[in-house]
Amino acid sequence: MTRRHTPHRIALAVFSAGTLALGACSAGSLGSSDDEGGGGKVALSFLTDNQPETVKMAEGLAKDFTAKNPDITVNVETRPQGTEGDNIVKTRLSTGDMTDMFMYNSGSLMQALAPQKNLTPVDDFAGQLDENFKKAVGSDGKIYGVPFGNYMAGAILYNKEVYDKNGLKVPTTWDEFQANNAKLKAAGVDPVIQTYGETWTSQLFILGDYHNVEAASPGWAEQYTKNQAKYATTPAAKAGFDHLQQVHDAGYVNKDFASAKLTDGLNKLAKGQGAQYPILSAMVSQLIADNPGSENKIGLFAIPGADAAKNGLTVWAPNGLYIPTSTTGDKLAAAKKFLGFVASPDGCASMGKATTPTGPYAVTGCELPDSVPQAVKDMQTYIDKQGASSLALEFLSPVKGPALEQICVEVGSGIRKADAAAKLYDEDVKKQAQQLGLEGW
Amino acid sequence: MEARPRTSVAGPAPAAGRKRSPYPSWFYLPAAIVYAVLFLVPTVTSFYFSLTRWSIFDSQFIGFDNYVTFFREPALVSGLWHTVVYAVITSGLKVVLGLGLAVLLTSQIIGRGYLRSVVFFPVLVSTIGVGLTFTILLDPEEGLVNESLALIGIQGPGWLTDPSFALVSVALVDVWKGVGLATLIYIAGIVSIPQEYFEAARVDGATAWQNFRKIVLPLARPATFTVILLSLIGGLRSFDLIWAMTRGGPGFTSDVIASVIYKQYQAGFYGLSTAGNVVLFLLVTAIIFPLSRYLNSKEVDL
Numbered sequence: 001m002t003r004r005h006t007p008h009r010i011a012l013a014v015f016s017a018g019t020l021a022l023g024a025c026s027a028g029s030l031g032s033s034d035d036e037g038g039g040g041k042v043a044l045s046f047l048t049d050n051q052p053e054t055v056k057m058a059e060g061l062a063k064d065f066t067a068k069n070p071d072i073t074v075n076v077e078t079r080p081q082g083t084e085g086d087n088i089v090k091t092r093l094s095t096g097d098m099t100d101m102f103m104y105n106s107g108s109l110m111q112a113l114a115p116q117k118n119l120t121p122v123d124d125f126a127g128q129l130d131e132n133f134k135k136a137v138g139s140d141g142k143i144y145g146v147p148f149g150n151y152m153a154g155a156i157l158y159n160k161e162v163y164d165k166n167g168l169k170v171p172t173t174w175d176e177f178q179a180n181n182a183k184l185k186a187a188g189v190d191p192v193i194q195t196y197g198e199t200w201t202s203q204l205f206i207l208g209d210y211h212n213v214e215a216a217s218p219g220w221a222e223q224y225t226k227n228q229a230k231y232a233t234t235p236a237a238k239a240g241f242d243h244l245q246q247v248h249d250a251g252y253v254n255k256d257f258a259s260a261k262l263t264d265g266l267n268k269l270a271k272g273q274g275a276q277y278p279i280l281s282a283m284v285s286q287l288i289a290d291n292p293g294s295e296n297k298i299g300l301f302a303i304p305g306a307d308a309a310k311n312g313l314t315v316w317a318p319n320g321l322y323i324p325t326s327t328t329g330d331k332l333a334a335a336k337k338f339l340g341f342v343a344s345p346d347g348c349a350s351m352g353k354a355t356t357p358t359g360p361y362a363v364t365g366c367e368l369p370d371s372v373p374q375a376v377k378d379m380q381t382y383i384d385k386q387g388a389s390s391l392a393l394e395f396l397s398p399v400k401g402p403a404l405e406q407i408c409v410e411v412g413s414g415i416r417k418a419d420a421a422a423k424l425y426d427e428d429v430k431k432q433a434q435q436l437g438l439e440g441w
Numbered sequence: 442m443e444a445r446p447r448t449s450v451a452g453p454a455p456a457a458g459r460k461r462s463p464y465p466s467w468f469y470l471p472a473a474i475v476y477a478v479l480f481l482v483p484t485v486t487s488f489y490f491s492l493t494r495w496s497i498f499d500s501q502f503i504g505f506d507n508y509v510t511f512f513r514e515p516a517l518v519s520g521l522w523h524t525v526v527y528a529v530i531t532s533g534l535k536v537v538l539g540l541g542l543a544v545l546l547t548s549q550i551i552g553r554g555y556l557r558s559v560v561f562f563p564v565l566v567s568t569i570g571v572g573l574t575f576t577i578l579l580d581p582e583e584g585l586v587n588e589s590l591a592l593i594g595i596q597g598p599g600w601l602t603d604p605s606f607a608l609v610s611v612a613l614v615d616v617w618k619g620v621g622l623a624t625l626i627y628i629a630g631i632v633s634i635p636q637e638y639f640e641a642a643r644v645d646g647a648t649a650w651q652n653f654r655k656i657v658l659p660l661a662r663p664a665t666f667t668v669i670l671l672s673l674i675g676g677l678r679s680f681d682l683i684w685a686m687t688r689g690g691p692g693f694t695s696d697v698i699a700s701v702i703y704k705q706y707q708a709g710f711y712g713l714s715t716a717g718n719v720v721l722f723l724l725v726t727a728i729i730f731p732l733s734r735y736l737n738s739k740e741v742d743l
Contacts, residue, residue, distance in 0.1 A: 112709070256582045424515060431713065435712075
């Protein structure tokens with residue numbers, strides 16, 4: 001979510017301890033690839049980030065794939081997450097030194113890799129992929145990757161027990177949401193949890209609101225990319241900033257919002273000290289890991305907008321698995337075979353075996369097991385309903401300003417007003433658009 | 442700075458009719474190459490690249506647009522001000538506290554050696570480590586500082602989360618970490634004052650305050666200048682501690698130039714961050730160069 005990389009940052013947040021441990025390994029593994037097996041055998045190298053869940057998934061896939069294709073072995077290498085990881089990927093791509101396959105974000109970050117120049121198109125798999133994901137890894141009508149992982153949503157996680165106790169029902173408009181908040185506050189529960197100790201968590205009211213923006217003014221992303229629509233001048237888009245300010249001004253947030261971290265927020269929610277937490281749905285896995293037995297206690301609803309009929313969920317596409325143009329010959333054929341495996345029900349099963357899935361798959365024919373947490377089931381309801389979900393803005397437009405999280409922290413802490421913040425953010429995205437060399441900026 | 446000859450200090454007079462060096466001039470070559478490749482070339486190219494919008498793949502010449510954008514960046518304007526505030530607070534406090542501690546630690550007190558190492562110890566600790574430790578200590582809800590204040594009935598502020606305290610809190614931590622070095626420089630300065638002055642003062646019946654005011658203060662002036670210069674330069678380009686403690690937050694309230702530049706770099710605006718570095722370079726030069734000239738001209742002989 002940060003324009004860069006929710007996945008990284010989240011990962012960073014969630015698994016920082018593990019990251020430190022694994023970080024030590026990654027430097028060494030950079031150089032050691034390509035132990036070529038002889039006799040018609042192919043060894044593929046596969047670079048992923050070092051988040052423990054990702055590594056488990058990659059190694060699970062490698063093992064299951066080799067079991068089916070004994071002639072091809074896949075060696076998983078790791079890299080750091082976040083900006084440092086971005087730099088490694090970009091540097092290795094530009095010097096032709098990339099592994100045979102690599103995992104990286106989809107959406108605007110993937111576009112920044114100059115896919116036409118650096119990646120091999122994999123249109124053969126288009127039939128197996130979900131429409132939204134194709135948008136996230138497509139450029140100039142070609143598809144460059146297959147999904148690695150699950151969809152997630154930017155939504156509000158809520159404590160169902162607290163909701164039941166106070167006789168509340170899931171809001172579909174912002175007014176209903178505020179009415180719920182007033183009751184929760186009267187009942188002595190923190191209505192909305194905010195955790196600015198980790199700044200990226202501040203952006204959900206804006207980024208997770210995109211479905212409502214798109215519903216109010218269809219095609220907004222395209223106009224936005226062309227510099228024809230602005231946050232400050234589109235009321236539906238500015239609403240996200242307004243919401244953040246209203247929640248702060250009404251005193252609906254937890255007292256320690258300025259210093260609390262993601263983990264604190266999740267624990268507050270699980271314990272019922274706070275009722276609702278706008279956050280990414282993938283965080284449910286950490287919540288459950290830290291608070292066993294809360295699988296069915298935590299539900300999910302889309303960020304409410306102005307119109308109940310048009311309310312829906314904003315969805316983040318999974319990461320992609322890509323082949324760089326530096327992979328050729330036998331290796332290219334083998335790498336394509338591996339991508340084919342990942343983009344098949346067998347691949348989904350393999351990933352699901354390695355870690356608990358926290359959202360729907362982007363591959364046709366892949367079903368979630370019945371045992372998924374309640375929040376994931378709630379998410380699936382939106383996705384199954386026609387027109388009740390859209391991709392987040394960062395998958396529809398390459399324009400995402402880097403300072404959004406700081407701006408959101410300012411609005412959410414009462415330092416800056418919503419109007420000024422929307423204007424400031426419009427200035428911020430201008431730099432990104434210019435750096436990308438987009439038309440009209 | 443330190444390479445500049447101190448014109449006012451009596452030194453060997455510039456040789457009339459330059460003496461030929463006994464070494465052939467190509468002895469300079471290795472050092473010159475290293476200096477040119479690692480310092481001169483990047484400096485000059487950075488001036489060029491600050492006029493382009495570049496990525497790892499290519500660059501596009503855009504004139505002074507980067508500078509225009511950079512100076513329109515709202516975080517930058519407040520960042521400039523924060524930088525100055527931060528540099529002045531840290532530099533000022535280091536001078537005052539450093540001198541005080543140095544006077545104390547050069548006097549005849551018990552455990553002097555031990556106390557000296559205690560004062561110097563924070564300088565040896567990694568800045569990031571200091572930053573993370575103080576972030577935990579200064580936590581508004583569970584931090585040791587506010588819990589201690591609560592014991593005596595004071596409700597401590599959110600040191601790092603309240604917009605009006607964040608920058609000052611970081612500056613104070615910087616002082617805690619850096620005052621040891623200032624003290625060390627002052628101790629060296631005070632110790633090098635010849636004992637004769639103090640003996641003469643004793644004969645004249647001077648008080649301790651007169652000793653300090655009339656002997657220590659003027660004769661430790663070179664040390665003062667060194668401390669001011671070093672801490673001001675350090676304060677102006679300070680980044681690591683601020684980044685470790687607040688990342689410029691909450692919002693932009695503790696952003697300094699260096700952290701604004703770093704954020705542009707992190708966001709992939711390489712041209713913009715290069716321009717920012719040129720600005721920082723010019724700013725530091727513009728402040729430090731005249732200051733150092735002025736201070737050096739005031740230096741006195743022992």
